[in-house]
Amino acid sequence: MPAYGIIGAQWGDEGKGKVVDFLAERADFVVRFSGGNNAGHTVINDKGEFALHLVPAGIFWPNCTSVIGPGVVIDPAALLEEIDILESRGVDTSRLIISDHAHVVMPYHVQLDQLEEMARGDAAIGTTGRGIGPAYVDKIARAGIRIGDLLDAEYLKGRLTSVVASKNLILTKVYGAEPIDLNALYSQCLEYGAALQRYVTSVEQRVSDALDRGERVVLEGAQGALLDIDHGTYPYVTSSSVTIGGACTGLGIPPQKIESIIGIYKAYSTRVGAGPLATELEDETGEHIRDVAQEYGATTGRARRVGWFDGPAAAHTSAINGFTTAVLTRLDVLDGMPSVQICVAYEVDGKRIDRFPSLPGFLARAKPVLEEMPGWTTPTAGVTELAQLPKEALAYVNRIQEIIGCPIDLISTGPKRHESITVQPIISDR
């Protein structure tokens, strides 16, 4: 024991990177267990500002081993570039380890992601275009290449020959695209293998041994529960299991090793890409929040859609993950607003619905039932003590706590590591 699961509780970009960097001070391991470089986790600390895509946010702490687990899909070129950038900025990446079981995002996955999106036309999902969906499709279809395969030249040759033959049929016959050059791809894969070899190991064993020794393992979720393949707003979701169950399968740890499950909520809603967002603000208030918060994606730079806090959606993600505690981020973004609103139910086809309706057609027709609360004039930005929060901001935090049904133990009041109010330590002192 113990592992601590950090899970995005909305549509991603809740501030997981900031929270993991903050908590990792007391951790021995930080592990990514799902997704790929569709994630963009921003960290601002004494070393500068970083947008991490595959490297876990524990990388800045010398006490932490950073792990990319078997459930992650890895684009080797993207990972090598990220490591280079970190090293060039004085961050030591020698404590990074990578699972040999993690699947490789191949160049043809990136190409297929983009071709499939174009073919969807108006029904496009708005993916990050990083090849994540096609890589997970191949994993499940048993047509994937794993990181360990890049280190076995002979096996790789046979495997790649059969996979590329079937991909070429799709590329040329379905999309009229150029076929993949097998030899060029094979050489490229061997180069990736050689460059990554020093990081590759059986991470499951390392983490399991660490848990047996009582070390602390932070599980760094990517995306958000409403983008989960099973529990999100399907089909406008990502292609992996991003909830706490995904941490167990994506790393290979039993559930009883997880001491706390921590939901990361932003004080309002954002979403990048298509799909229903019942509380969306397509008006001046939405623009104001986007401007103040600089809501632009850390991966693609796209403007994020903005809306009020969605209570039923938040209660849904709390229930499916069993959050034992929560973190509320970006409270400071709402500073100075005359009033703030929370969605407490929806009205669909003239009927009030209190629970989150997951069917997309239904959700697209849902109108939010909003509860208005007074805003606050004293800023919360940078506040580090609960007692310094204006009473209206505290009332807002308490209302959200009531809706999600678990205590908010950390409130984030700015993007920097220490712009945080610890209500109750999430990871206790040793």
Ligand code: GDP
């Ligand atoms: P992640 O994907 O969940 O790690 O979140 P992102 O990094 O994509 O997006 C969160 C954004 O909010 C980043 O720009 C962070 O620097 C910023 N951020 C995190 N916490 C706070 C906060 O409490 N206040 C403000 N103003 N910004 C925050």
Ligand code: IMO
């Ligand atoms: P972090 O970890 C926000 C969204 C994409 C798109 C959908 C599917 O930074 O919170 P994909 O490329 O995964 O097939 O795209 O999921 N998406 C994210 N949105 N934050 C993320 O990650 C996301 N990862 C994927 O915008 O709508």
Ligand code: MG
């Ligand atoms: Mg992000």
